[in-house]
Amino acid sequence: MHDMTASNLRSAYGGESMAHMRYIKWGAVAEKEGFPNVARLFRAIAYAEEVHATNHFVELRNESGAFSVTSEAGFGIGSTSENLQGGLDGEQFEINEMYPVYVEVATFQGEKGALRSFKYALSAEKTHAAMFQEAKQSVDGDKDIELGPVQICCVCGYTAEGAIPDKCPICGAPRDKFKTFA
Ligand code: FE2
Ligand code: FE2
Ligand code: FE2
Numbered sequence: 001m002h003d004m005t006a007s008n009l010r011s012a013y014g015g016e017s018m019a020h021m022r023y024i025k026w027g028a029v030a031e032k033e034g035f036p037n038v039a040r041l042f043r044a045i046a047y048a049e050e051v052h053a054t055n056h057f058v059e060l061r062n063e064s065g066a067f068s069v070t071s072e073a074g075f076g077i078g079s080t081s082e083n084l085q086g087g088l089d090g091e092q093f094e095i096n097e098m099y100p101v102y103v104e105v106a107t108f109q110g111e112k113g114a115l116r117s118f119k120y121a122l123s124a125e126k127t128h129a130a131m132f133q134e135a136k137q138s139v140d141g142d143k144d145i146e147l148g149p150v151q152i153c154c155v156c157g158y159t160a161e162g163a164i165p166d167k168c169p170i171c172g173a174p175r176d177k178f179k180t181f182a
Helices: 001-031 036-059 080-108 111-138
Strands: 151-155 160-161 178-181
Touching: 001 036, 001 080, 001 111, 036 080, 036 111, 036 151, 036 160, 036 178, 080 111, 111 160
Parallel strands: none
Antiparallel strands: 151 160, 151 178
16 A cells, blocks of 8 residues: 555544544433533544544555554543533534545546545545534523434444435445434
8 A cells, every 4th residue: 555545544543533432421421411412423434534544454464564653633622612612613524635536646646445435434524524613503592402313324334313224325335324313
């Protein structure tokens, strides 16, 4: 694999792994503050980030060795409103800067596996940003969100509220590949 794509995969793996941990913690804060649906949203999206991290890690299967990994990641434990803003900021960085650049590099270098992994993530992050934004508005009005079951595709991290789709619209995975957070 080309060095630059491998390096981008490692950074993305680091970023997704840290997002996963952050959302688990922020979900616990939301639970404590009396926003159980926001807590469930954080847990569901944390799982989607785990899927992304795992996909990047799998793409690096033949790139063994120890590396220092640099990734942009937000820190701090604030109120649920602040934590949702933190989530939104992180997702927007991935949507507007990180993944589009990684996609361009992987395309240029002909790295098909990495390209797929980056595109899967980029697609889901757009949904995450929208969901965090909506949740923040609700929490700022001191109300929990209304939230049906949240479905996460275990193959690509596709995230949707409502019923399980017959087939993942992003990766084509069948229904039994979905994990439901209800
Ligand atoms: Fe992600
Ligand atoms: Fe995300
Ligand atoms: Fe999928």
